[in-house]
Amino acid sequence: MTRILVVEDEPAIRxxxxxxxxxxxxxxxxxxxxxxxxxxxxxxxxxxxxxxxMLPGMSGADLVRxxxxxxxxxxxPIIMLTARVGESDRVHGLELGADDYVTKPFSPRELIxxxxxxxxxxxxxxxxxxxxxDGLWLDPVGHRVRADGETLTLAPTEFxxxxxxxxxxxxxxxxxxxxxxxxxxxIFVEERTVDVHIRRLRKALAGRAYDRFIQTVRGTGYRFSxxx
Amino acid sequence: MTRILVVEDEPAIRxxxxxxxxxxxxxxxxxxxxxxxxxxxxxxxxxxxxxxxMLPGMSGADLVRxxxxxxxxxxxPIIMLTARVGESDRVHGLELGADDYVTKPFSPRELIxxxxxxxxxxxxxxxxxxxxxDGLWLDPVGHRVRADGETLTLAPTEFxxxxxxxxxxxxxxxxxxxxxxxxxxxIFVEERTVDVHIRRLRKALAGRAYDRFIQTVRGTGYRFSxxx
DNA sequence: CAGCAATGTTACAATAATGTGACAATGGCC
DNA sequence: GGCCATTGTCACATTATTGTAACATTGCTG
Numbered sequence: 001m002t003r004i005l006v007v008e009d010e011p012a013i014r015x016x017x018x019x020x021x022x023x024x025x026x027x028x029x030x031x032x033x034x035x036x037x038x039x040x041x042x043x044x045x046x047x048x049x050x051x052x053x054m055l056p057g058m059s060g061a062d063l064v065r066x067x068x069x070x071x072x073x074x075x076x077p078i079i080m081l082t083a084r085v086g087e088s089d090r091v092h093g094l095e096l097g098a099d100d101y102v103t104k105p106f107s108p109r110e111l112i113x114x115x116x117x118x119x120x121x122x123x124x125x126x127x128x129x130x131x132x133x134d135g136l137w138l139d140p141v142g143h144r145v146r147a148d149g150e151t152l153t154l155a156p157t158e159f160x161x162x163x164x165x166x167x168x169x170x171x172x173x174x175x176x177x178x179x180x181x182x183x184x185x186x187i188f189v190e191e192r193t194v195d196v197h198i199r200r201l202r203k204a205l206a207g208r209a210y211d212r213f214i215q216t217v218r219g220t221g222y223r224f225s226x227x228x
Numbered sequence: 229m230t231r232i233l234v235v236e237d238e239p240a241i242r243x244x245x246x247x248x249x250x251x252x253x254x255x256x257x258x259x260x261x262x263x264x265x266x267x268x269x270x271x272x273x274x275x276x277x278x279x280x281x282m283l284p285g286m287s288g289a290d291l292v293r294x295x296x297x298x299x300x301x302x303x304x305p306i307i308m309l310t311a312r313v314g315e316s317d318r319v320h321g322l323e324l325g326a327d328d329y330v331t332k333p334f335s336p337r338e339l340i341x342x343x344x345x346x347x348x349x350x351x352x353x354x355x356x357x358x359x360x361x362d363g364l365w366l367d368p369v370g371h372r373v374r375a376d377g378e379t380l381t382l383a384p385t386e387f388x389x390x391x392x393x394x395x396x397x398x399x400x401x402x403x404x405x406x407x408x409x410x411x412x413x414x415i416f417v418e419e420r421t422v423d424v425h426i427r428r429l430r431k432a433l434a435g436r437a438y439d440r441f442i443q444t445v446r447g448t449g450y451r452f453s454x455x456x
Numbered sequence: 457c458a459g460c461a462a463t464g465t466t467a468c469a470a471t472a473a474t475g476t477g478a479c480a481a482t483g484g485c486c
Numbered sequence: 487g488g489c490c491a492t493t494g495t496c497a498c499a500t501t502a503t504t505g506t507a508a509c510a511t512t513g514c515t516g
Binding site: 383384385386417418420421424425428446447 | 491492493494495496501502503
Binding site: 446 | 472473474475476477
């Protein structure tokens, strides 16, 4: 499932975009300014960023520069949203490293078309590094998990769940939060579904006793931690 | 600073391109025909070549072939400029070894975007050295594949697919990404087409059990890897 | 320890993703 | 022009995944 981060301060436009994205089958997160955007990117790297040129505080251009300068986010596909029409601005945005831009006003159809085009172009995932905890190793790029060198087979949701946990260790997440961040916003499923997937993930990790990393916090949620 | 060689016989188009390139911060050289282009490449190798399909004398296609056949220029990123719209020409250009093509008329923005995309991609491009994994051997220049010394016959698409995979092992690629990078951008085919070609490639490799190198990652795409 | 809420566990049916074979269109080649 | 290889697409088969419900177990509170 493709996840898109929408950085836009106008709630009306944000909603419109959100609706279009949902229609098109994308998951998405929202950010009202550059700071929120950076936080969102850090906590859960999206597959693509839709970025308004005009933002309160740090401008869209600054944000692009910032994202491009960081190793991890350097390859993140970015589409700029801009009301400006001057060629110099366009070139400017592209020079900074945006992969494409869409001029307001735009139709949802156009937006989706651009997104698909850029996504197809983009060179795989955000240059994510493998993560390891005590011999439990996960490679986001290769989509692989190893326990003490032995490859494990995980179903897609199990993989995403483990990936999320390993990216955010030592933190408790409620079922609702997990649904939001692993399943995606706007996905409507029972909260107990999380329990079942936790169970499945634990089962998959149980062979080498790595299931102990997935811990239940009664009354709150679940946590990934190498400690007890 | 990135240097681009523009091979185009029409002075008007050349100027337009030159202006766009300058605006975008590229340096560039110009050539009016294939001979000038070869001379320019020899004297001052560019980072990328923008090449008109229709040239007086040696055609653009011939020039691509020529550049690809020379050791030093074999990996040079090439973008074709073409007025033709026929699907067969596109395939042709990409088969010959162009990295992308832009159909006239094009906007400066589009051109720059394509250039940036190709440049970003080409950084990772592996040379024209033969690649081998556990007895599966592929020669990009000779267009040859051997399994334990025995030559395999692959259809062109199968070969490109395998070549791409072997150049990027242990990474998962979505169907869309494979279409972009093996078929070429702007080629519009069903994503399921990838499945069929994967199947054909596996079949071709199955004799020596090398089909296990092509792995399905459910919900995501495919991966080439010698491991399981 | 009873009673209750939260979580673990299992089974299952619906759905989604992928594998597979066939076919028609296309273009190269003689 | 006729033959052949290649290719994209479809229809259908097969398999994996997923959400849910139902029941079991655990742990807490008084």
